[in-house]
Amino acid sequence: MFLNLFLLSQIIILLKIIKPSFEISYEYVFEDEKVFAECMDSPPGYSNISRLFDLTFFHTEMTPEGLHATGKLISSWDIQPTDRIEGRLSVLYLDRGTWQPTVLNMITRDFCKIYLDPKQFWYTCFPKYIINREEAEEKCFTHIGTEFVFEPFMPEMYFGVGINMPPGRKRIVITLAAVDLNNVTRPNGVCFEMRGEFYKVQKGTKTE
Incomplete structure (x- = not known):
């Protein structure tokens, strides 16, 4: 959930989303307080x-106003500080009981270089609220014991696309893999999902 999912030269975007005149703005709303x-x-x-x-x-809590979060995350990934982190993101939707892929897919070869970038759509979800930003930027997730301390906040995820998103439940699937100095991918990767729904945003309001 922090996770500035990311538009620098290191990012390969399987589908490059350009801002056309018919861009549609969406908010991703989490379905569970566990995130x-x-x-x-x-x-x-x-x-x-x-x-x-x-x-x-x-700590997270779902209230009538939305999801509230507070506290800190502590890095626990057993990799080396010199490793490079590759990341993948895919969005799937539920269609008549079967999860189907969407055109929203992203790949980054160096996650640590971009995850705190304010231009990324996930920035307002978690990274924006990190208090110890300098430490987070220096150590990323490659140093065990690094603390990511957050001010109390409400995670939000907004972005615009030139297509209509299918209605219903979604899964944002994120995988991270560490690559050593010899360009060998370590076997202890990470995979997690953030489940919820996309809602169109019009003049500060959400619509189905």
């Missing part, structure tokens, strides 16, 4: 969000 769910189709050797972070001191 991070297990991947339904996790790659072999990959584990859930608990491999990436110790969530003991991070």
Whole structure:
């Protein structure tokens, strides 16, 4: 859920979303206060969000106003500080009981270089509210024990696309893999999901 999912030269966007005159704005609304769910189709050797972070001191609560979050995340991924983190993001939708892919897919070869970029649509979801930003930028997720301390906040995720999103439930699936200095991918990757729905945003209001 922090996760500045990301538009620098390092990013390869499988579908590049350009802002056309007919762009539609959406807000992604989480369906569960736990936010991070297990991947339904996790790659072999990959584990859930608990491999990436110790969530003991991070608290979320769903209220009538929306999702509230506070506390801190502590990096717990057993990789090396010199590793490069590759990331993938895919959005799926539920269609008559079957999860189907959408055209929204993203790949980044160096997640740590862009995850705090304010231009990324996920920035207002988590990274914007990190208090110890300099430490977070320096250490990213490659240093075990790094604390990401948050001010109390309400995670929000807004972005615009040139297509109509299919209605109904969605899964944002995120996978992270560490690559060592020899360009070898470590086997202990991370996979987690954020489930919810997209709502069109018009003049500050949400519509189905």
